[in-house]
Each structure stands twice: as C-alpha cells, then as structure tokens.
Amino acid sequence: MRTSLFIGIILLAGCSAGIIHGLVNLVLVEPYLDKAIGIENQHMFASGEAKDNPQFWAEYYSYRAWQKGGQLLSGAILGMSIGSLYGIVFGYSRNILPGNSFAKKALALAAIMWITLYLIPFAKYPANPPTVGDPATIVLRETLYVAFIAISGFGALGFYQIYKRLKSRKMVAFIGYAGLMGAAFALMPQNPDVITTSMDLVNGFRAVSIVGVSAFWLSLGLILGVLWQKLQPDKVKQSKFQ
Amino acid sequence: MSLSKEITISKSSVPKVALLVLATIFAFGVFEVGFDQGQLFSIAFGDQAYADMYIHELTHDMRHAAGFPCH
Numbered sequence: 025m026r027t028s029l030f031i032g033i034i035l036l037a038g039c040s041a042g043i044i045h046g047l048v049n050l051v052l053v054e055p056y057l058d059k060a061i062g063i064e065n066q067h068m069f070a071s072g073e074a075k076d077n078p079q080f081w082a083e084y085y086s087y088r089a090w091q092k093g094g095q096l097l098s099g100a101i102l103g104m105s106i107g108s109l110y111g112i113v114f115g116y117s118r119n120i121l122p123g124n125s126f127a128k129k130a131l132a133l134a135a136i137m138w139i140t141l142y143l144i145p146f147a148k149y150p151a152n153p154p155t156v157g158d159p160a161t162i163v164l165r166e167t168l169y170v171a172f173i174a175i176s177g178f179g180a181l182g183f184y185q186i187y188k189r190l191k192s193r194k195m196v197a198f199i200g201y202a203g204l205m206g207a208a209f210a211l212m213p214q215n216p217d218v219i220t221t222s223m224d225l226v227n228g229f230r231a232v233s234i235v236g237v238s239a240f241w242l243s244l245g246l247i248l249g250v251l252w253q254k255l256q257p258d259k260v261k262q263s264k265f266q
Numbered sequence: 267m268s269l270s271k272e273i274t275i276s277k278s279s280v281p282k283v284a285l286l287v288l289a290t291i292f293a294f295g296v297f298e299v300g301f302d303q304g305q306l307f308s309i310a311f312g313d314q315a316y317a318d319m320y321i322h323e324l325t326h327d328m329r330h331a332a333g334f335p336c337h
Contacts, residue, residue, distance in 0.1 A: 027281040034288060046328065053331045091326045098299045098328035105295020108288035115280035142333070151333035165335035166301060233331050 025115070029257040034111030035104050037248035042103015045240035046095040053236055054092060056229040060153035061088070063221055067155075099240075107244055110137055114248065118258075126256075127249035134245025140180040142237055145172045148209055151233040155221045165215060172212060179204045299325045300334040 065084070068074040114121075114133050121129035149169050157165070179201055187197035219226055298306060303322055307315035322329075322337075329336045 025279065025281050025284070027284045030281070030284050031287055035291070045332075049328065049331045054327065057327055057330060087323060090323055094324035095327050095331075098325040101295045101325075102299040102328060102332060105292050105299065108292040108295070112280065112285060112288050112292075115284070146333055149333075149335075151330065152335075153330060154336070157335065157337055159337050162303075162335055162337060169333075169335055229330075233333060236331050237333065 026257045026260065029255060030111075030115065033248065033251040033255060033257060034107055034114075037244055037251055038104040038107020038110070039100045040103070040247050041107065041240050041243035042099040042101070043096055044099075044243045045103060045236055046097075046099025048236045048239045049095050049099070050092065052232040053229070054095075056153055056225065056232060058088075059225060060155045060221070060229070063155045063225075103240065103244070106240075107248070110134065110244060111248065113137065114252075118252075125249075126252040127246070130249030130252060131242075131245040134241045134248075136180070138238065138241035140176045141173055142241070143234075144176050144205055145169065146234065148172055148212065149215055150230050152215075152217075152219075153221075153226060153229040156217060156219050156226060158217050161216050165217070168212060168215070172208060175208050176205060179208075299328060300332070 065074070069076045074080055110133065114130060117133065118126065118129055121132050123129040123132050149165070149172060183197045183201040183204070186200065187194055190196060298321055302325070304316035304319045306321055307318070311318070326336060
C-alpha cells in the first residue's frame, strides 16, 4: 500500500463529500435553521433576555453569516474526519465487500456505514433544530448519542465476525444485530428534552437533515470508489532481479 | 547475467502510519465539529474561550444538520 496516496485519496474524497454536504445544507437546511432561530429570538424578546433593536439585529446577522459560512468549512472538516474512519474500514474490508469493482465495493461500504452509524442512531436520537434542546442536558444527550452510535458500529463489527465464522444459517448474525439494537432502543433513555415548538418545523428539519447526510455518504462512496479504481493505492511496483 | 523485471503486486494491509494519521484526523474532526464547546481555544485563551465558543458558532449549523446535539 502506498501510504501517502492512500491517505491522500481518503482525505480528498472526505473533503469533497463534506463540501457537497455543506452545499446541500445551505440550500435545504438553512431555511429551517433560520425559522427555528427566529422563534428563539422571539422567545428572548418576550422574556426580556434580549431587546428587539438595531444593535441586536446587527449582531444577529453578523454571527448568522459566520454560522452559515461555517457550513462549508465544518463540512470539509467533518467530511475528512468521517472519511478517515470510512477509509480505514475500506482499507481492511475492500477484498470481502460485495461488488465486482472497487467503485461498487466503496458504495456498498458507504451504504453499510450510513445505515449503522447514521440511520439507526437517528431513529433513536433524531436531529433537532435550534429551539429544541435544554443546554442543561447537553452532556447527557451527547453521551447517549455517542454511546448509541458506538453500540451500533461495534455491534455490526462483532456480528460480522460471527457471520464469517458461521458455516450455515448466516441469517443468525443479522438477527443477532437486530436483537442488540432492539435492546438498545428499549433500554437506553429517551432524549430528555420536551419539544415545545411546531412539529411541522421539527419534522421538516429532520427530513432535510437526512437528505444532507445521505448526500454525504453517497458522495463519499462514489468519490473514493472512483479514486481507488483509478489510482489503486494498494498496487505496489517492485523490481525483480533474475 | 541478471535481468531486472518490474512487477506490480497488491498489498492488502493498511500501513500503521496511515492508520495512526487517519484515526487522529477522525477523532479530532468529530470532536471539533460535533462536540467542542470552547475546549480547543481554551488551550490558548483560557476560560474566555468557553464564553466566546468560536468553534461552536462556526460549526453550529453543520452540527444541527448532521444530527449532533448542539445546545
């Protein structure tokens, strides 16, 4: 394996997919964020925490510009980060993934990781817009979210090992993973924060959030697959003397 | 007389250096975008970083959109 090429194509794929994620968010997610933050502002005016005056709005538009611009930069950072994990897993599993080309194998792995690390955790702890979430519970919510992703990810890895060792009845491994996640769903606490805002806003936000993250995983699989197919970082030229 | 011949072989193992670099990028990136509440800048700016939360604000919209708990 050519180390620098291996790292380079993983980071390039992750960065590109992360920027695509940021662009999708700018188009689809931002209107929901603006609406949710608008509701937060109204609550602050009503409670006297902030005053509805030109100084407030000048500061508001300044930090909102910073936050919106951050979609692309943080998309690139998150993309390289998640892409690094994906690249490590792809490096180890590429010869056993389904598909007759690296492009198809990369897409297959992206689909597996999208389901186990995003979609299943999302079903238990879905994304929420601003206005939902008590700052006092942030550490608990972060801990629950990370723990659930870890259970799902390591559970998938563990049951894959069982799947490999089973000579027949391989479905047992899938049933085992489903059982583990079912138990995690039932036993792990709910998000403690009560939703007091419109469910139309929350559900609309969650739908576009899924579209954005799905676009990321699809892009990551496509880009890494094409780069791997073209550049083949695992092929090493060696001189042989006869 | 010896002849030199170039052959291409496939090496399946992931280099340890790559593993270390990528694992570090993964941990750092997820922490910064998903969880930082001022910790990184507190190294340089002390407690003021927890009040300013520049990284939190920069990653705010992506944090919500990607499904991380934000505030």
